[in-house]
Amino acid sequence: MYASKVNDQKLTFVVSGMLWNRSLVMQDLETGSLWSHILGEAMQGKLKGTHLEQIPSVMTDWGTWRKQHPGGSVVVWNRTSRNFTHEIYARPEAFVLGIVVEGKAKAWGFDYLTKNPAVNDTFQERPVLVAFEKTSVTARMYDRKIKDRVLTFRFSDGNWTDKETDSNWNIVTGVATHGSLKGAQLTALPAIVSFRAAWKTFHPRSEIAGN
Amino acid sequence: MSPFLKRNKLLIGFSGLLFCVVAGVWFILAWNPDSLTGQTRDFRPIQVVKAFPAITKFPVKSVREAGDSLNPTELVLGVTVGKESRAYPINMLTGPQREILNDTLGGKAIAATW
Numbered sequence: 001m002y003a004s005k006v007n008d009q010k011l012t013f014v015v016s017g018m019l020w021n022r023s024l025v026m027q028d029l030e031t032g033s034l035w036s037h038i039l040g041e042a043m044q045g046k047l048k049g050t051h052l053e054q055i056p057s058v059m060t061d062w063g064t065w066r067k068q069h070p071g072g073s074v075v076v077w078n079r080t081s082r083n084f085t086h087e088i089y090a091r092p093e094a095f096v097l098g099i100v101v102e103g104k105a106k107a108w109g110f111d112y113l114t115k116n117p118a119v120n121d122t123f124q125e126r127p128v129l130v131a132f133e134k135t136s137v138t139a140r141m142y143d144r145k146i147k148d149r150v151l152t153f154r155f156s157d158g159n160w161t162d163k164e165t166d167s168n169w170n171i172v173t174g175v176a177t178h179g180s181l182k183g184a185q186l187t188a189l190p191a192i193v194s195f196r197a198a199w200k201t202f203h204p205r206s207e208i209a210g211n
Numbered sequence: 212m213s214p215f216l217k218r219n220k221l222l223i224g225f226s227g228l229l230f231c232v233v234a235g236v237w238f239i240l241a242w243n244p245d246s247l248t249g250q251t252r253d254f255r256p257i258q259v260v261k262a263f264p265a266i267t268k269f270p271v272k273s274v275r276e277a278g279d280s281l282n283p284t285e286l287v288l289g290v291t292v293g294k295e296s297r298a299y300p301i302n303m304l305t306g307p308q309r310e311i312l313n314d315t316l317g318g319k320a321i322a323a324t325w
Binding site: 059065 | 255256257258261262264265267269270272274275277278280281282283284285286288289290291292295296298299303304305306307309310312319320321322323324325
């Protein structure tokens with residue numbers, strides 16, 4: 001999920017019909033530049049070297065999303081596939097949640113997250129939380145610093161709390177619902193769900209937690 | 212066979228072997244210069260199908276309207292920008308003709324793609 005504005009120019013992206021490393025190559029109609037879909041970077045053309053801003057998004061199931069966003073909207077078109085249901089997670093080791101910060105990549109395997117639903121990690125000097133909901137197979141990533149204070153999260157009995165203040169957190173919105181931090185909101189980070197094999201191809205030096 | 216010829220044959224055989232090794236390394240590097248460093252940055256796209264037209268218009272419903280027209284276990288990519296949120300069902304975002312939707316959400320121009 002990318003912002004399509006670059007240097008104050010709004011770009012319109014199309015499927016170029018090309019593949020690179022078995023992955024989609026996008027093209028913008030305004031400059032004709034070719035963009036790697038997974039890297040979000042122009043690889044050829046006038047905008048070569050430009051990165052698109054990644055927008056935080058969540059991969060989850062419809063049942064979970066509709067409960068959490070009843071006032072929102074949804075694209076309802078004819079289906080071009082029927083494969084993308086919970087069933088693709090039958091092999092959790094085939095998926096990762098990954099992020100790139102200043103050219104450095106890190107990913108967490110879904111097999112690892114299944115065993116560790118609250119991962120308090122540090123990446124590129126930034127304390128991060130990788131939060132995993134097993135029932136809906138949803139991985140989210142937040143900056144776990146609030147007002148210069150680094151928090152350590154845990155998940156037990158269906159509740160997300162931080163060790164430092166014992167506040168309760170809504171992991172969907174990242175907002176503290178009870179406790180001394182009530183009302184504070186964690187910043188969502190633009191991590192993406194990717195096939196592990198694709199992640200390794202495009203980020204050969206990425207550290208991957210689990211396996 | 213004279214000793215001279217025998218030595219010459221050995222020399223030819225050795226040169227041949229050396230040539231094969233050098234040619235092999237050259238071929239691998241020419242094919243992918245970053246293979247030694249483990250990088251795959253070399254941009255060599257392959258045209259597989261024709262380019263598809265841009266998608267800028269598509270049907271959107273409110274979550275309440277959509278309700279049961281989607282299966283609870285099917286995957287969606289959900290995004291929130293400002294006060295607006297939208298779900299993009301993955302089963303409607305594949306194709307390859309459907310892989311990018313040009314959209315606006317919360318006043319921000321976005322490319323919905325997975």
